[in-house]
Amino acid sequence: QVQLVESGGGLVQAGGSLRLSCAVSGRTFNNLSLGWFRQAPGKEREFVAAIRWIRSYSNYADSVKGRFTMSRDNAKNTFYLQMNSLKPEDTAVYYCATQSAGKDYVRGDYNYWGQGTQVTVSS
Secondary structure (H helix, E strand, C coil), X not given: CEEEEEECCEEEECCCCEEEEEEEEECCCCCCEEEEEEECCCCCCEEEEEEECCCCCEEECCCCCCCEEEEEEHHHCEXXXXXXXXXXXXXXXXXXXXXXXXXXXXXXXXXXXXXXXXXXXXX
């Protein structure tokens, strides 16, 4: 079992920044990637970003490229999503998740999920 706990969400004005954290615990040795997804009201949960557990490879959705950056602190088993230049359309519940195999942008390829943290961007 793997447990994930997100934090760092909140209310911010357009153009502002937030940093989300995802603390991972449990049986983490099988992890391939950690990803961030988001779900706005009435919409499907969509891929935001992913990073390899060990390697430096990362992947971003086109909608957030150049604004969002993932990083990790392996010593703390914690991953981060730095979100800059936020837009109202970034408003959603953000989830972190881990996968042991598969494509890092495919929601169904993730095995464990956090409970989500709300991000609201006002215009």
